Amino acid sequence: MRQAENTLFTIVMLIYFASMILYFVFIAIKKDRLAGAAALLQTVGLVLHSAAILLRGLAAGRLPLTNQYEFATCFAWGLCLVSLIFIRRFRFPMLGAFAAPVIFLIIGYAAMQSKEIHELMPALRSNWLGVHVSTAIIAYGAFGVSFVLSIIFLIRDRLRDSSFWDRHVPTHEKLDLISYRSVCLGLLFLTFTILTGAIWAERAWGSYWSWDPKETWSLVTWIVYAVYLHLRIRRGWRGKAAAVFAAVGFVCVIFTYIGVNTFLPGIHSYA
Amino acid sequence: MAKKIFKFISSMRFAICLLILLAICCALGSFVTQNQSFAWYAERYSERTAAWITALQLNDLYHSWWFLGISLFLCCNLLLCNIIRLPQLILRTREAGDPSGIGGAQVQAYAEHVDRPEELFQRLHMPKPRRTELDGQAALFSSAHRAGLWGAWVCHIGILLLIAGFTLGQATHQEYAVYGVAGQTRQIGDTQLFLTIDDFQIDLRRDDTVSQYTSQITVRDLSGKNALSRQASISVNHPATLFGYRFYQNSTGWAARVRVEKGDEALQDEVLCAGEYLPIEDLPDLVIFFHAFYPDLIMDPAGGPRTASGQLNNPGYLYSVYYQNQIVGMNVLTGDETITIDDYTVTFSEPQSYTVIQCKRDRFSFLALVGGLAAMLGLFLAFYLQPKRVWAVSEQTGGWSFHGACPKMGALFRDQFEEAVRAISE
Numbered sequence: 001m002r003q004a005e006n007t008l009f010t011i012v013m014l015i016y017f018a019s020m021i022l023y024f025v026f027i028a029i030k031k032d033r034l035a036g037a038a039a040l041l042q043t044v045g046l047v048l049h050s051a052a053i054l055l056r057g058l059a060a061g062r063l064p065l066t067n068q069y070e071f072a073t074c075f076a077w078g079l080c081l082v083s084l085i086f087i088r089r090f091r092f093p094m095l096g097a098f099a100a101p102v103i104f105l106i107i108g109y110a111a112m113q114s115k116e117i118h119e120l121m122p123a124l125r126s127n128w129l130g131v132h133v134s135t136a137i138i139a140y141g142a143f144g145v146s147f148v149l150s151i152i153f154l155i156r157d158r159l160r161d162s163s164f165w166d167r168h169v170p171t172h173e174k175l176d177l178i179s180y181r182s183v184c185l186g187l188l189f190l191t192f193t194i195l196t197g198a199i200w201a202e203r204a205w206g207s208y209w210s211w212d213p214k215e216t217w218s219l220v221t222w223i224v225y226a227v228y229l230h231l232r233i234r235r236g237w238r239g240k241a242a243a244v245f246a247a248v249g250f251v252c253v254i255f256t257y258i259g260v261n262t263f264l265p266g267i268h269s270y271a
Numbered sequence: 272m273a274k275k276i277f278k279f280i281s282s283m284r285f286a287i288c289l290l291i292l293l294a295i296c297c298a299l300g301s302f303v304t305q306n307q308s309f310a311w312y313a314e315r316y317s318e319r320t321a322a323w324i325t326a327l328q329l330n331d332l333y334h335s336w337w338f339l340g341i342s343l344f345l346c347c348n349l350l351l352c353n354i355i356r357l358p359q360l361i362l363r364t365r366e367a368g369d370p371s372g373i374g375g376a377q378v379q380a381y382a383e384h385v386d387r388p389e390e391l392f393q394r395l396h397m398p399k400p401r402r403t404e405l406d407g408q409a410a411l412f413s414s415a416h417r418a419g420l421w422g423a424w425v426c427h428i429g430i431l432l433l434i435a436g437f438t439l440g441q442a443t444h445q446e447y448a449v450y451g452v453a454g455q456t457r458q459i460g461d462t463q464l465f466l467t468i469d470d471f472q473i474d475l476r477r478d479d480t481v482s483q484y485t486s487q488i489t490v491r492d493l494s495g496k497n498a499l500s501r502q503a504s505i506s507v508n509h510p511a512t513l514f515g516y517r518f519y520q521n522s523t524g525w526a527a528r529v530r531v532e533k534g535d536e537a538l539q540d541e542v543l544c545a546g547e548y549l550p551i552e553d554l555p556d557l558v559i560f561f562h563a564f565y566p567d568l569i570m571d572p573a574g575g576p577r578t579a580s581g582q583l584n585n586p587g588y589l590y591s592v593y594y595q596n597q598i599v600g601m602n603v604l605t606g607d608e609t610i611t612i613d614d615y616t617v618t619f620s621e622p623q624s625y626t627v628i629q630c631k632r633d634r635f636s637f638l639a640l641v642g643g644l645a646a647m648l649g650l651f652l653a654f655y656l657q658p659k660r661v662w663a664v665s666e667q668t669g670g671w672s673f674h675g676a677c678p679k680m681g682a683l684f685r686d687q688f689e690e691a692v693r694a695i696s697e
């Protein structure tokens with residue numbers, strides 16, 4: 001089963017890579033049908049990716065959500081899922097083209113992590129693990145999409161050959177709204193993640209909030225997105241400033257996920 | 272002037288400043304290791320930096336007066352803002368359900384031939400429209416998701432409760448740690464509760480890793496006339512609540528039986544946990560300190576004693592002897608070795624695991640939980656129930672004019688609306 005998971009993981013990586021290339025070709029030769037094909041390929045990748053994650057869960061006999069590798073592969077999965085949903089919902093295939101490199105980067109990071117399966121320490125053996133981490137995956141995926149949208153927002157004016165881009169990239173107003181939708185999804189799930197994390201921490205560590213670096217940084221991330229929401233309400237701030245904030249928010253997300261483990265050891269240090 | 276200050280304190284601009292400040296402080300606290308001594312910071316950074324850290328309370332940032340101050344300002348800000356907005360919010364909620372109070376439409380369209388104007392409402396996922404009259408013309412009106420107007424308000428109240436619950440909990444909670452081996456009874460701090468450890472068990476997997484720690488405990492409450500007693504089994508992730516206190520399985524360590532003998536006469540016989548001192552009663556100035564226990568001792572030439580596994584293959588006891596508070600000896604005992612001081616012998620035996628149980632009472636954690644849930648509900652309302660109004664007016668020309676507003680969805684709603692109008696007029 002481990003072997004099958006490994007093979008499937010490699011195939012998924014190749015598919016994501018191929019879909020990214022296909023998106024690039026779509027931009028290069030401006031053939032609209034290619035965007036659809038790339039999104040389809042990405043969907044196939046997502047299905048196989050789900051299977052790979054499932055296989056790992058079966059091999060480990062538990063939810064595969066406990067270390068850097070498992071979380072990284074799930075992060076890529078979540079980003080892929082949310083971006084596909086947004087592509088469909090807002091008929092915005094160009095989003096896929098900008099999301100694909102980020103997905104590939106994250107799954108590449110996953111590939112560099114140790115894939116060994118470890119037994120869980122007692123504190124991690126809880127049903128709350130599943131709720132806590134799976135909501136985090138959706139939140140991170142949604143924030144990833146808002147990051148990509150902010151980048152598109154910020155570079156939109158510099159895109160030359162306007163007829164192709166105008167057809168495929170919504171106006172600034174709509175980009176801002178779509179980005180807002182993804183931040184909403186992300187923030188709702190991040191709140192749920194923090195809340196379930198606190199409930200779990202109370203049971204496992206006897207304290208629902210202990211200012212552990214991971215907790216602290218998830219709070220920082222949460223505040224950054226709250227500031228984003230309030231900035232958007234103020235007239236004149238919707239747009240560029242909000243986009244910059246959404247991008248900064250995602251930097252916080254990444255720091256919470258990778259930076260905290262690397263630079264700031266705490267009780268969360270296993271994941 | 273006072274009015275100006277009040278206005279600023281209740282403004283959203285102030286809220287944004289406070290939130291950014293709070294985020295920066297939280298981040299700062301994660302980079303400075305918390306709750307260390309001045310000497311620790313001086314060694315890590317420099318004397319001067321250490322002086323700054325302690326002066327600014329960066330060593331205990333999350334409990335510092337200024338961090339509390341920022342939180343307090345945020346609470347005032349939130350509270351004022353919510354109070355000020357309440358009347359307006361009630362008014363807006365009323366208006367949103369009343370066609371006569373309809374403000375400007377965000378989108379309008381006109382269609383000449385429409386058989387079923389109701390279809391537009393279906394396409395836009397609106398509730399069934401009601402018939403009404405607008406400017407003397409027959410009209411259909413529907414309003415959806417008015418509860419969404421309350422999202423931000425509910426979220427803000429939730430955050431207020433959360434901060435209040437957390438801060439009050441921090442200020443008033445009681446917390447104790449109780450440790451011991453099976454059979455021991457200890458008083459819980461200065462309370463009238465006594466905890467007996469009936470049993471302590473460590474479940475190991477085949478590969479020697481720990482899967483669970485479980486303590487069976489009995490707690491007796493001696494505060495009333497009649498002593499009450501309750502039992503519970505607690506393990507990691509499965510705390511128990513007894514007499515209003517939460518009991519958590521916290522951690523574990525090694526203990527051993529220590530005997531002090533003079534010739535054949537047994538003087539002391541106690542269970543000592545690693546990290547504890549044993550004063551020798553006959554020799555007032557002498558104290559034995561039990562540093563650590565190694566179940567499977569190996570002597571590493573470079574690093575000193577360590578354990579090769581968790582199995583009790585070669586028990587080793589690291590101890591030191593203090594005389595008049597001065598250390599006079601330190602060694603590791605293995606096998607049948609004993610400590611001999613004059614006529615006295617001290618032996619270590621029967622290594623066993625002790626359990627550490629954390630006992631806590633936080634009367635305000637419930638408030639924080641309610642706040643958190645309310646904040647979450649508020650976010651859901653604010654994000655996923657966008658207030659929407661759609662109305663259709665039968666015009667004298669024979670066609671229908673359609674109007675809609677969903678401020679939060681802006682251009683996206685406009686697209687949906689126009690598409691729906693196009694679909695029904697084809």
Ligand code: HEM
Pocket residue numbers: 226229230233281282283286290345348349352420422423426427430650653654
């Ligand atoms: C601690 C963090 C805070 C969080 C998480 C938070 C959250 C929110 C959310 C989710 C919204 C709705 C935004 C939307 O629908 O796009 C909102 C709106 C708003 N918030 Fe906050 N808020 C916070 C603090 C504050 C504070 C301190 C104030 C004080 C003035 C404030 C004032 C407002 C106002 C005036 C609105 C506009 C409401 C509306 O348009 O209906 N917020 N907030």
